[in-house]
Amino acid sequence: MPRPDPRGRARAPALSFLLLLLLLAAVPSEAADTVSVDVGAVYASNEGTSIDPALGTIRGKLHSMFNYTSYRMLDRKRRTLSVGEEGEFELPGRRTMRATPLPAQGDKVRLSIQISDGPRKLLTTTLGLRRGGMVLVGGPTHQAGVLILIISAE
Amino acid sequence: MNIEAKADGLLPREAEAELAGHLAGCPACAAEDAAISATGPVLRALTGIRAMEKAPALDAMCTRVRAGIEESREARRRPSLIARWVWIPAVVALAVAALLFYPAGTDRSPFHPSTFDVAVEDVESEVATVALIDKGEDLPRVIWIIEDAKT
Numbered sequence: 001m002p003r004p005d006p007r008g009r010a011r012a013p014a015l016s017f018l019l020l021l022l023l024l025a026a027v028p029s030e031a032a033d034t035v036s037v038d039v040g041a042v043y044a045s046n047e048g049t050s051i052d053p054a055l056g057t058i059r060g061k062l063h064s065m066f067n068y069t070s071y072r073m074l075d076r077k078r079r080t081l082s083v084g085e086e087g088e089f090e091l092p093g094r095r096t097m098r099a100t101p102l103p104a105q106g107d108k109v110r111l112s113i114q115i116s117d118g119p120r121k122l123l124t125t126t127l128g129l130r131r132g133g134m135v136l137v138g139g140p141t142h143q144a145g146v147l148i149l150i151i152s153a154e
Numbered sequence: 155m156n157i158e159a160k161a162d163g164l165l166p167r168e169a170e171a172e173l174a175g176h177l178a179g180c181p182a183c184a185a186e187d188a189a190i191s192a193t194g195p196v197l198r199a200l201t202g203i204r205a206m207e208k209a210p211a212l213d214a215m216c217t218r219v220r221a222g223i224e225e226s227r228e229a230r231r232r233p234s235l236i237a238r239w240v241w242i243p244a245v246v247a248l249a250v251a252a253l254l255f256y257p258a259g260t261d262r263s264p265f266h267p268s269t270f271d272v273a274v275e276d277v278e279s280e281v282a283t284v285a286l287i288d289k290g291e292d293l294p295r296v297i298w299i300i301e302d303a304k305t
Contacts, residue, residue, distance in 0.1 A: 040265065056264020061293055122282055122299050126275040132268030139299035152267055
């Protein structure tokens, strides 16, 4: 009976380490050219007094900025986009948000954002953020309250 | 023919009694019966002698075969040092790959913004009035869409 080649086994860890090094080497170059866009859709209303723990540290800020008693995160999506690549985010109430990273320098991120309600363009804007920064877009009506979008980019 | 059958133990009891009567009165048949009956023990003795002669060689062969089987089992049971630890880099590589390619579209970790420094370069709406709200550096900037005749 032929025995397994011990040299094949000896090569396996070396190949695994090589794969690991290649993966690690690929990360920084990709991260510099891409933007991770994170969009959370929050339903703000005066129905009840609950604040969704999924909102993290932003909970208190929402409560201090707006006159609603209840904040509930309905959806959250994150897309990693290259500069010039358009990413579409479906929002509650058949609305959509399109985000496109634009060329930027240093740790800045520039995002072209368009929010639509069917054929109606609710908002077209260009934002300049630092990586890890956040902006809120609110106002579109939803059920008995409004939608507040938490948009952050890294 | 009956003598051979008797030696083989195949003769029926009645025929055996009849044969015994015949052998008592026939010296020639009695001599043949004696010769055939002696063949079995001689053959058994010869086979025994041959087996005794071959026994050491057979034992040695058995020992070699058992040792070979045991060695093969041991080699399969106990992998080499490298093979024993090969899974560690494989697991590390898998963990890194999982971190890199984990579908982030459903991320539910809480928001922890590092800054609220945002520049709104331009803003417009075809169907709504848009207000920019800035309540200071400690609070996020807000773009508020006032849908006509709604909000």
